[in-house]
Amino acid sequence: MHDINFIRKQPQDFDKAMGRRGLTPQSPEILKLDEERRAAQTELQKLQAERNAKKSGGNAQALMDEVTALKNRMDDLASREKTLAESLNQHLASLPNILADDVPDGADEHGNVEVRKHGTPRADKTPEHFEIGEKLGLMDFETAAKMSGARFVILSSGLARLERALAQFMLDTHTQEHGFTEISPPLLVNDQTMFGTGQLPKFAEEQFRTTRGDWLIPTSEVPLTNIVAEMIVEEETLPRRYTAFTPCFRQEAGAAGKDTRGMIRQHQFYKVEMVAITTPETSAAEQERMVGCAETVLKKLGIPYRTIVLCSGDTGFGARKTYDIEVWLPGQGRYREISSVSNCWDFQARRMNARCRAKGAKDTRFVHTLNGSGVAVGRALIAVMENYYDPADDGIVVPDVLRPYMGGLAKIKN
RNA sequence: GGAGACGUGGCCGAGUGGUUGAAGGCGCACGAUUGGAAAUCGUGUAUACGCUAAACCCGUAUCGAGGGUUCGAAUCCCUCCGUCUCCGCCA
Incomplete structure (x- = not known):
């Protein structure tokens, strides 16, 4: 707004x-x-x-x-x-947020600018994640399609547990090392809440809606950010940092024909999200910090990635500036988005009337809100599968940091 | 799901058609008092919009939300949302 x-x-x-x-x-x-x-x-x-x-x-x-x-x-x-x-x-x-001055101009994703790169991609090409998964017999799109249609999947055994391990690992990293408070939020929200973060009125066709009129959250950014809706928070309590592990639901209406194979683009996926509520002065620095938090997850997992800043044509509706983090997928031979970290400035705050006040001050100001994936669990699973694929036995080596969450398991095998 | 009660300012709490933006109390801020503090006393203490170069002043609106009745609504009616109690059901 x-x-x-x-x-x-x-x-x-x-x-x-x-x-x-x-x-x-x-x-x-x-x-x-x-x-x-x-x-x-x-x-x-x-x-x-x-x-x-x-x-x-x-x-x-x-x-x-x-x-x-x-x-x-x-x-x-x-x-x-x-x-x-x-x-x-x-x-x-219905008008998008004003872009930050340092956002590069550009018509589409080709105008995005790489800001740094980390890790060395493995030299060989691997099978794609769905080939690995199906060969292992632990990833089943057919059965999922039978009960739910396209863009759903069933993971089993080692892969199901790997997904859960990833989520646990990310949550623990953000809560124990990055100062985020873990939240378990509602997955169904009302119109006003969806308006607050900018999904409504413009992007209704991208969302799922219940017969009661509730919306299934497309990301936990929605409930996490709306925690401060209609509130006046004391500036001394800022920044507030929230993280949550939730399913996300998206119609993918505008993506027909895109990423139809595999679990890159699903109607339902898990994501660990980070949200920060800050004063106007500190949001720019908070965004850099938040990108770092997401990168830390990938560093610990040992997955090569690059960080880019989105250009004017690729920056989302509610964002003033967005960094994307892309992981190397040796099965596709290219980098794919796994996290998006946006500073929304006061754009969402105005929509949901979220303000702050310095102690003793009379006037209020709109807070700044930021959100970022920390990171997308489904895509992290894919990245682990392909980057840790062992051609010798078609197995997946479990990254060191995940082994405690996998009961010490070192390799997912047939 | 059934029956009932209720939603007033930062908080508690008066107020059932007109001078109530709203008594009283608490809290908070400032001042007086004090060697200092407590206690006490005094003053002040909502938000939004309009007006304005801006601020003050002034004006308007706001008593869960939206609609209605009325010359006039915190007060009457309707719908919705939420909270609480009892019963039923249930992870």
């Missing part, structure tokens, strides 16, 4: 910012609505003041009649004000 005051004062800057997102100037329409709305409000308030003055003047019948006469005009103005306000809010709610 955008600050109408900013648009009033610096319409050209706002249009320029939206221009980087490939949008035509938005301020003329917005300012027109805003002006009309305020005109209606001002006039309405004048009439209300008039009415109130008569009210305290006495109870004479004549005064009552005069107030009745005001009523029609007031009703008109009130409904006009409401319509204009709704229209204005719809407009503001």
